[in-house]
Amino acid sequence: MEPLSPLDVLRVSTVLEGCLDQLSILGYIMPVSYEGRPDSESLVCDDIGRILKHQRKLQWKFKELMSSKSQSLVRKPAQDGEQQGDAAGDLKRSNLMFSRALEQDPLSAESLLKVQADRQFAAGVITETLSELQEFGTFQNLLSAVEVEKDKKTNLYNIIVSEEEGRRRTKALQRQLQDIRKEKEIELQRRNEMIAHLKDQLQEMKAKTGLEGKYVKKSCELQVTQGQKICGEHEHQHLADIQRLRDKIDEETRSHLEIENFLKHHQTELEEKLEFWMEKYDKDIDAKQHELTMLKTAKTNDLARLQELAKQYRECEQVVMEDRVEKENERKRRGQEELEYKSCTKIQAWWRGIMVRKCLGPYKTGKKGKKGKGKGKGKGKKKKK
Structure with a gap:
C-alpha cells in the first residue's frame, strides 16, 4: 500500500x-x-x-x-x-x-x-x-x-446455518422416531393379540392332546396284540424258509465241488499253453532284437550318406548363388552402360543443338555459312513440303 x-x-x-x-x-x-x-x-x-x-x-x-x-x-x-x-x-x-x-x-x-x-x-x-x-x-x-x-x-x-440444518434434521429424526414408536406400538398390540390367540389355541391343543393320548394308548395295545399274532405267523413261515435254504445249501455244495474239479483240470491245460507261449515269446523277442540291430546299422549308414549329400547340396547351392550374384552384377553393369550411353548421346545431341542455334565452333556465321544457310533453308522448306 x-x-x-x-x-x-x-x-x-x-x-x-x-x-x-x-x-x-x-x-x-x-x-x-x-x-x-x-x-x-x-x-x-x-x-x-x-x-x-x-x-x-x-x-x-x-x-x-x-x-x-x-x-x-x-x-x-x-x-x-x-x-x-x-x-x-x-x-x-x-x-x-x-x-x-x-x-x-x-x-x-x-x-x-x-x-x-x-x-x-x-x-x-x-x-x-x-x-x-x-x-x-x-x-x-x-x-x-x-x-x-x-x-x-x-x-x-x-455456524447459524449449520445449527439450523441440525435443528431441521433433529426435527425430522424426532418425527421419524415418533412414526417408529407408533409402528412399534401397533406391532406390540398385534403381537399381544397374537399371544392371546396362541394361548387359546394352547388350551385347545392340551384338551385335544389328552383325548388323543387315550386314543393312542388303546390303539397301541391293539396294535401290540395284532403284532404278536402276525409275528407268530411270520415265525412259522421263516422256519419253513430256513429248511428250504438248507436244502439249497447242500445242493450248492455239491455243485461247488464239481465246478472246482472242472476248474482244476482247465487250469492244468492253461498252464501247459502258458509254457508254450512263453517259449514262443522268447524266440520272437530274440528275432525282433536281431532285426532291430540290423535296422540301427542301416540307419547309421543312411545318416552318414545323408550328411554327405547335404554337404554336397550346400556346396552346389553356394556355387549357384555365386553364379546368380555374378549374373545380376553383369546385368546391372550392362544396364548402367546402356544408361550412360543414352545419356551421353542425349548430351551430345543437346550440345550440338546449342552450337547450331548459337552458331558456335564449326557452325559460325560467314559467307560460306550464309550460302550454306540459304541452302539449308531451302532444304528445310522442301522437307516441310
Missing part, C-alpha cells in the same frame, strides 16, 4: 479523531438499559421498520434479477449466475438478521452491553488506524480489522 499524501493524512486524521470523540461521548451518555423509557417502543419499531424496508428492497432486487434472467438474451449466463447468487446470498443474510432481530430484545441490558463492546472495538481500531496514519501514512490496520470481522461474520453465518 502506498502512503497517503500529508494533506490526505491530515483530513483522514481529523475525521477519525471526530469519530473517536463521538464514540467516547456515546459511551458516557449511553444508559445501561432502555427498559422503562416511554420512547422505547418507538425505537424498537423504527429499528424493525428499517430492517423490513431493507428486506423488501432485497426481495424486489432478487425478483428483478430472476425476471431479467428469463427475458434477457444478450447478457452472458455466467454474469447472470453471479448476480443471482449475490442477490440470493444478500436475501438469505437479510432474512437471518430479521429473524434474529425479532427473536432478540434490543432494549435489554445484554443488547446494550454488546453495543458497548462494539463501540469499544471500533474505538480501538480507529485509534490504531489513526496512529498508523500519523506514523506511516497508511491504514493497513483498518483493512485487516475489516477482513477479520468479515471472516468472523462469515463463520458466524455458517
Whole structure:
C-alpha cells in the first residue's frame, strides 16, 4: 500500500479523531438499559421498520434479477449466475438478521452491553488506524480489522446455518422416531393379540392332546396284540424258509465241488499253453532284437550318406548363388552402360543443338555459312513440303 499524501493524512486524521470523540461521548451518555423509557417502543419499531424496508428492497432486487434472467438474451449466463447468487446470498443474510432481530430484545441490558463492546472495538481500531496514519501514512490496520470481522461474520453465518440444518434434521429424526414408536406400538398390540390367540389355541391343543393320548394308548395295545399274532405267523413261515435254504445249501455244495474239479483240470491245460507261449515269446523277442540291430546299422549308414549329400547340396547351392550374384552384377553393369550411353548421346545431341542455334565452333556465321544457310533453308522448306 502506498502512503497517503500529508494533506490526505491530515483530513483522514481529523475525521477519525471526530469519530473517536463521538464514540467516547456515546459511551458516557449511553444508559445501561432502555427498559422503562416511554420512547422505547418507538425505537424498537423504527429499528424493525428499517430492517423490513431493507428486506423488501432485497426481495424486489432478487425478483428483478430472476425476471431479467428469463427475458434477457444478450447478457452472458455466467454474469447472470453471479448476480443471482449475490442477490440470493444478500436475501438469505437479510432474512437471518430479521429473524434474529425479532427473536432478540434490543432494549435489554445484554443488547446494550454488546453495543458497548462494539463501540469499544471500533474505538480501538480507529485509534490504531489513526496512529498508523500519523506514523506511516497508511491504514493497513483498518483493512485487516475489516477482513477479520468479515471472516468472523462469515463463520458466524455458517455456524447459524449449520445449527439450523441440525435443528431441521433433529426435527425430522424426532418425527421419524415418533412414526417408529407408533409402528412399534401397533406391532406390540398385534403381537399381544397374537399371544392371546396362541394361548387359546394352547388350551385347545392340551384338551385335544389328552383325548388323543387315550386314543393312542388303546390303539397301541391293539396294535401290540395284532403284532404278536402276525409275528407268530411270520415265525412259522421263516422256519419253513430256513429248511428250504438248507436244502439249497447242500445242493450248492455239491455243485461247488464239481465246478472246482472242472476248474482244476482247465487250469492244468492253461498252464501247459502258458509254457508254450512263453517259449514262443522268447524266440520272437530274440528275432525282433536281431532285426532291430540290423535296422540301427542301416540307419547309421543312411545318416552318414545323408550328411554327405547335404554337404554336397550346400556346396552346389553356394556355387549357384555365386553364379546368380555374378549374373545380376553383369546385368546391372550392362544396364548402367546402356544408361550412360543414352545419356551421353542425349548430351551430345543437346550440345550440338546449342552450337547450331548459337552458331558456335564449326557452325559460325560467314559467307560460306550464309550460302550454306540459304541452302539449308531451302532444304528445310522442301522437307516441310
